Amino acid sequence: MLNEFSVIRNFFSKSQFRRKDVMLGIGDDAAVTMVPAGQYLVTTTDTLLEGVHFKQGTDPSAIAHKSIATNLSDLSAMGAEPSWINLSLSIPSADEEWLETFSGKVHELCEYYSIQLIGGDTVKGNLAVTITAQGFVPPDSYLVRNGAKKNDWIFVTGTLGDAAAGLAILNDELACATNSNRLYLTERHHYPSPRVLAGTALRRMASSCLDVSDGLLQDLQHILEASNVGAVVNLDELPVSKALGETVSELERALELACYGGDDYELLFTVPEEHRVSVESAMSSYNIQCTRIGQITGATNKMELRLRGQSYRFDEVNKGYKHF
Numbered sequence: 001m002l003n004e005f006s007v008i009r010n011f012f013s014k015s016q017f018r019r020k021d022v023m024l025g026i027g028d029d030a031a032v033t034m035v036p037a038g039q040y041l042v043t044t045t046d047t048l049l050e051g052v053h054f055k056q057g058t059d060p061s062a063i064a065h066k067s068i069a070t071n072l073s074d075l076s077a078m079g080a081e082p083s084w085i086n087l088s089l090s091i092p093s094a095d096e097e098w099l100e101t102f103s104g105k106v107h108e109l110c111e112y113y114s115i116q117l118i119g120g121d122t123v124k125g126n127l128a129v130t131i132t133a134q135g136f137v138p139p140d141s142y143l144v145r146n147g148a149k150k151n152d153w154i155f156v157t158g159t160l161g162d163a164a165a166g167l168a169i170l171n172d173e174l175a176c177a178t179n180s181n182r183l184y185l186t187e188r189h190h191y192p193s194p195r196v197l198a199g200t201a202l203r204r205m206a207s208s209c210l211d212v213s214d215g216l217l218q219d220l221q222h223i224l225e226a227s228n229v230g231a232v233v234n235l236d237e238l239p240v241s242k243a244l245g246e247t248v249s250e251l252e253r254a255l256e257l258a259c260y261g262g263d264d265y266e267l268l269f270t271v272p273e274e275h276r277v278s279v280e281s282a283m284s285s286y287n288i289q290c291t292r293i294g295q296i297t298g299a300t301n302k303m304e305l306r307l308r309g310q311s312y313r314f315d316e317v318n319k320g321y322k323h324f
């Protein structure tokens with residue numbers, strides 16, 4: 001049975017992506033890194049617990065992917081470019097096959113996103129993964145939640161509701177006619193893509209931004225409350241993937257997934273008219289799907305949903321996921 005030190009040595013301290021701004025990585029009492037002159041350091045942490053955020057028996061590569069992706073998504077929503085991660089791992093036993101797959105994914109993503117794993121902690125306990133991610137942003141260009149102004153346009157990247165549909169499929173609550181749709185939707189649940197490029201492209205152009213983790217409407221509400229504004233959301237405009245549209249043909253159910261489904265990790269942001277064209281062309285030049293779904297109003301904290309020009313209410317409101 002491996003001890004803590006051999007787990008670190010065998011799985012986490014070798015063959016990883018190395019950055020020039022890491023003076024001292026894994027192996028000492030703490031890491032030493034260099035923040036580029038004149039840049040701000042942005043830091044975020046997220047914990048994934050077995051039984052809460054992922055089911056028992058989930059593929060370790062999906063656990064590694066999701067724990068890194070959720071953190072990079074938070075950095076993206078701040079407009080930050082990711083640089084380093086720390087990994088605090090609680091595992092019930094040193095299962096070598098599990099650790100090989102898990103750490104393999106961690107190293108693969110570090111290389112893909114050019115980030116370095118600079119430290120962490122390894123303890124015995126119920127399965128839990130905590131990642132702390134850090135990145136840089138130029139002064140005064142980080143993206144916040146409280147800057148939305150009346151008449152700003154509301155945009156979202158990618159498509160909505162896929163991850164929630166994928167989870168419903170895994171839980172046998174949603175039937176899926178084709179294997180390719182099933183694969184697409186469940187992969188969107190297990191392997192979300194953080195919008196790193198989109199986040200940095202929105203610096204100085206978006207008036208507010210966050211990542212959609214708890215469902216579009218619940219997350220939009222955070223912007224409205226922080227900014228003291230209201231919003232009109234055109235449900236007809238909500239971006240729904242082909243796979244979701246084919247799997248959930250009933251309009252109301254598809255809209256509900258798009259509005260309340262969590263874990264999509266798309267960016268939701270507001271843009272003043274003066275920056276709208278620049279944002280649209282930046283997104284299209286990066287090949288990032290980006291849809292205008294509504295507009296900010298002066299009606300504080302009030303959200304109006306519209307479908308075919310009429311005010312719309314969901315019959316049975318299944319609000320975004322809450323832990324407590």
Ligand code: ADP
Pocket residue numbers: 008012025026027028029030031087088089117118119120121122
């Ligand atoms: P300490 O007893 O000082 O906390 P540890 O033995 O926990 O030190 O860690 C030794 C080194 O290994 C440190 O550099 C720490 O950051 C790193 N480390 C421990 N666990 C992990 C992990 N799961 N992933 C990456 N680095 C880790």
Ligand code: MG
Pocket residue numbers: 120121122
């Ligand atoms: Mg330790």
